[in-house]
Amino acid sequence: MESGPSCSWLQAFFIAVVLFFNCGCVHGATPAAKVGSFSKVEDAGNFHIYYGQTFKVIKNAADGQSYLLLQNNSRIASRTKYCTSRIKSFVVPLSNYSVDTTYFPVSFLELLGLVESLKGITSDNVASPCVLKLYQGGQIEMFNNSDYQKLAEFTSYFLSDDDQQSACNFATFVPFMENTPLQRAEWIKFMGAFANIEARANQVYASVKESYLCLAKIASTRTTFKPTVAWMKYKNGVWSFTQEKYQLKFVQDAGGEILDANKNTYNISDPDDLEEFHAILCTVEVVIDETLTSDPTNYTLSTFIQNLKVEDRSCFSFISNTSLWRYDKRVYNSVAVDWYNGAVSQPQLALADLVEVLFPTGNYTTTYFRNIAKGELPINIGPEMCDRDTSVAMDPTIVACG
Numbered sequence: 445m446e447s448g449p450s451c452s453w454l455q456a457f458f459i460a461v462v463l464f465f466n467c468g469c470v471h472g473a474t475p476a477a478k479v480g481s482f483s484k485v486e487d488a489g490n491f492h493i494y495y496g497q498t499f500k501v502i503k504n505a506a507d508g509q510s511y512l513l514l515q516n517n518s519r520i521a522s523r524t525k526y527c528t529s530r531i532k533s534f535v536v537p538l539s540n541y542s543v544d545t546t547y548f549p550v551s552f553l554e555l556l557g558l559v560e561s562l563k564g565i566t567s568d569n570v571a572s573p574c575v576l577k578l579y580q581g582g583q584i585e586m587f588n589n590s591d592y593q594k595l596a597e598f599t600s601y602f603l604s605d606d607d608q609q610s611a612c613n614f615a616t617f618v619p620f621m622e623n624t625p626l627q628r629a630e631w632i633k634f635m636g637a638f639a640n641i642e643a644r645a646n647q648v649y650a651s652v653k654e655s656y657l658c659l660a661k662i663a664s665t666r667t668t669f670k671p672t673v674a675w676m677k678y679k680n681g682v683w684s685f686t687q688e689k690y691q692l693k694f695v696q697d698a699g700g701e702i703l704d705a706n707k708n709t710y711n712i713s714d715p716d717d718l719e720e721f722h723a724i725l726c727t728v729e730v731v732i733d734e735t736l737t738s739d740p741t742n743y744t745l746s747t748f749i750q751n752l753k754v755e756d757r758s759c760f761s762f763i764s765n766t767s768l769w770r771y772d773k774r775v776y777n778s779v780a781v782d783w784y785n786g787a788v789s790q791p792q793l794a795l796a797d798l799v800e801v802l803f804p805t806g807n808y809t810t811t812y813f814r815n816i817a818k819g820e821l822p823i824n825i826g827p828e829m830c831d832r833d834t835s836v837a838m839d840p841t842i843v844a845c846g
């Protein structure tokens with residue numbers, strides 16, 4: 445997927461030349477509109493942004509497309525429109541947009557102060573009190589994501605699902621493709637570019653990154669023993685350990701050791717598998733249970749034990765030492781889990797949680813994780829919990845460090 449930087453630059457240059465001649469401003473005329481600020485992608489691997497005088501180019505590895513973002517007051521914008529399999533154009537700043545809420549982390553919009561130009565969502569399963577409030581107040585409309593006529597009414601539609609047949613105003617937003625928590629968070633620069641608020645995006649990412657790296661640095665200098673952590677989920681009779689790179693990176697950055705099992709899946713109906721699963725779990729100090737449930741409130745220690753199917757649990761220190769967690773502490777309507785929203789744009793908060801999970805002080809209230817071994821229940825998010833002015837950007841939460 446990764447194309448070399450020189451190739452990307454060449455392509456951007458080619459596009460730039462094409463646009464230059466298209467707009468007819470060949471004889472040294474000064475373009476009317478200039479790009480104000482710039483974002484440089486430092487960590488994320490799946491998009492790049494290049495800047496011209498009156499336009500920007502986002503190269504998106506997720507859908508293999510280049511998005512030309514044309515400044516609304518430039519001549520290019522009025523003369524040029526692209527909608528091919530490789531190039532799409534958008535006039536920026538976008539005046540309104542809609543998102544496929546199933547996978548789109550709206551917290552990025554809140555940090556950028558863009559939530560009031562969000563005009564359409566595809567479901568109300570959103571783990572954001574303020575988006576729910578705007579929806580209930582009628583400022584955001586809900587529609588079916590297969591209603592293409594409706595989708596066309598927005599300047600842009602952001603989605604993460606590359607299975608959906610694309611239209612000219614679709615842009616693919618996929619922080620989930622990245623391998624590390626910070627790479628995911630850097631996608632704020634992608635959204636910032638569509639709104640001409642690169643400065644804000646840069647500022648948020650810089651403070652998130654600084655906070656994250658500070659916590660990770662402290663964890664790396666810890667001299668205490670490193671607990672072994674397993675992220676695991678149960679489905680249709682099979683337990684599996686996560687292979688998600690960003691989750692493993694979280695454990696590493698929090699100062700833990702990743703469980704190094706021989707294999708990742710264990711069929712509990714198979715006695716040999718069950719025996720091996722039992723043995724490997726005896727080496728684990730912290731478990732994060734990711735099992736999907738339609739009813740998080742009812743997912744308790746006894747649900748976990750039922751799914752485990754292991755009779756003799758005497759060697760499980762994560763149970764005797766009450767270190768059994770889930771990341772569904774904040775949830776709306778039993779479905780929308782804030783781990784997939786807020787924690788994507790603010791990984792420093794998730795990392796601070798994990799440090800507490802691994803090295804409990806009892807002096808830090810986690811945001812995303814609840815300890816089911818201690819009977820902690822989820823918090824149900826609702827519109828009444830929106831306690832800020834939605835016309836103003838939300839600031840990232842910087843965790844005390846050092």
Ligand SMILES: *[C@@H]1O[C@H](CO)[C@@H](O)[C@H](O)[C@H]1NC(C)=O
Nearest residue numbers: 515516517518536537538539
């Ligand atoms: C360009 O966008 C800005 C900011 O939304 C707006 O104030 C301005 O009227 C737009 N200009 C044109 C020519 O559409």
Ligand SMILES: *[C@@H]1O[C@H](CO)[C@@H](O)[C@H](O)[C@H]1NC(C)=O
Nearest residue numbers: 566567587588589590591592
């Ligand atoms: C959306 O529309 C499709 C096709 O018209 C339909 O099959 C589906 O049930 C609709 N979804 C919802 C949530 O209404």
Ligand SMILES: *[C@@H]1O[C@H](CO)[C@@H](O)[C@H](O)[C@H]1NC(C)=O
Nearest residue numbers: 539540541563564597598599
């Ligand atoms: C979005 O903005 C466009 C262009 O300004 C406008 O034509 C359209 O009506 C707006 N759509 C919504 C849903 O607000």
Ligand SMILES: *[C@@H]1O[C@H](CO)[C@@H](O)[C@H](O)[C@H]1NC(C)=O
Nearest residue numbers: 680681682711712713714715
């Ligand atoms: C698990 O093992 C049982 C018994 O061997 C088998 O019937 C079942 O299909 C297996 N399940 C999976 C998901 O492989």
Ligand SMILES: *[C@@H]1O[C@H](CO)[C@@H](O)[C@H](O)[C@H]1NC(C)=O
Nearest residue numbers: 671729761762765767803804
């Ligand atoms: C139990 O948890 C404490 C921290 O709360 C930790 O220091 C200790 O090593 C853990 N014991 C085991 C066996 O995991």
Ligand SMILES: *[C@@H]1O[C@H](CO)[C@@H](O)[C@H](O)[C@H]1NC(C)=O
Nearest residue numbers: 738739740741742743744778
């Ligand atoms: C949740 O648990 C309660 C009490 O055990 C039970 O009454 C209720 O039916 C459960 N809900 C679901 C959806 O299973």
Ligand SMILES: *[C@@H]1O[C@H](CO)[C@@H](O)[C@H](O)[C@H]1NC(C)=O
Nearest residue numbers: 805806807808809843844845
């Ligand atoms: C608890 O946290 C506060 C604020 O971070 C700090 O001032 C205090 O020293 C901590 N107490 C303990 C016992 O760690």
